[in-house]
Amino acid sequence: MARTPENTARKPLPVREDTREVELPECMPKSEREDEQAPELIRRIMDSPNYRLADEDVDFLNEDEMRGTRLMLDYQKAESLLREQGIAHSIVVFGGTRIPEPSVAWARVERLKAECATCPNDTGLKQKLSIAERVAEKSRYYDVAREFGRIVGAQEGPHGNRLVVVTGGGPGMMEAANRGASESGSRTVGLNINLPREQFPNPYITPDLCFRFRYFALRKLHFLLRARALVVFPGGYGTLDELFETLTLIQxxxxxxxxxILVGEEYWSRAFDIDFLMEEGVIDPEDRDLFWFAEEAQEIWDDILRWYARTGRNLVAPPERRPE
Known part of the structure; x- marks a missing residue:
């Protein structure tokens, strides 16, 4: 049939995408006129936790049976956002949260000295002073980490991707590295962890690049997915955990x-005796060479560049194999 103005006019217009002229029956609750109990019954149904969408039901997501889903979400959120932000390469910096910048560390020493002067027989106070002095002596590494962050932050990768500093997001050595990178104008990443007591990120992380993980395992995975080097400053259990995890994966x-690179040979030589492990036969001599020591920021950076030059690999090239 030939098209005419008359039959063309009878063809319907496209329907609206999100509205209707007449609502569907299920879009209108049963009225009080039909059943005076209906509104209250409907309210009770809709207020029930079981009526929530699964992805909006936090209680459901926190159940033991949903651990697999939580693990997937823990991984995928950070992965998607890091890709979206163009973060391709990283230098990972670990270190103790208890080592503040020198001015703060030495101010604590002076306060404790004053307290000891008023309570000379308090052995507990003397011990606190001794520990504070040791921390203050190590606080010089805050400045080293800060300067190293500046050096890394100044490096421009291909396609506009910077070689970013990634830390655990906390205070101390991690704060110093994030701070230095931020001062150089670079974006800088913090991978924080959810703990029973609230943990605050340090203020020098790029706001859109601070992530909080539920699981340590997924946090560790993200530390290494883009890592081009691991720089470890003096620290405690958490620092040792990340260090030995990485050494085992490389081994x-x-x-x-x-x-x-372990920063601070005097500290690390006492923290664990690698030669003892080798002599006892629990590691091989080649495992002794999986790391080395350094002291200053420029030395750390030069060592990283030298390592890549010797291996013939590009510091900012994609890795041949990502962690499983």
Whole structure:
């Protein structure tokens, strides 16, 4: 049939995308006129936790049976946002949260000295002073980490991707590295962890690049997915955990080797005796060479560049194998 103005006019217009002229029956609750109890019954149904959408039901997501989903979400949120932000390469910095900048550390020493002067027989106070003095002596590494962050932050990667500093997001050595990178004008990443007591991120992380993880395992994975080097300052259990995890992954070739630099040979030589482990036969001599020591920021950076030059790899090239 030939098209005419008359039959063309009878063809319907496209329907509206999100509205209707007449609402569907299910879009209108049963009225009080039909059943005076209906509004209250409907309210009770809709207020029930079981009526929530699954992805909006926090109680449901926190159940033990949903751990697999939580693990997936813990991984995927950070992965998606890091890709979206163009973060391709990182220098990971670990270190103790209890080592503040020198002015803060030495001010605490002076306060404790004053307290000891008024209570000379308080052995507990003397111990606190001794520990504070040791922390203050190590606080020089805050300045080293800060300067190293500045050096890394000044490096421009291909396609506009910077070689970003990634830390655990906390205070101390991690704060120093984030701070230095921020001062250089670079974006800088913090991978924080959810703990029973509230943990605050340090203020020098790029706001859109601070992530909070539920699981340590997924946080560790994200530390290494883009890592081009691991720089470890003096620290405690958490620092040792991340260090030995990385050394084990390199030892077993579960990840492609990256340079691992321990800053502060005096500290690390006492924290763990690598030669003792080798002499006892629990590691091989080649495992002794998975890391080395450094003291200053420029030395750390030069060592990283030298390692990549010797391996013939590009510092900002994609890794041959990402961690599983």
């Amino acid at each position: 077993t070739r579960k990840i492609h080797p990256v340079p691992v």
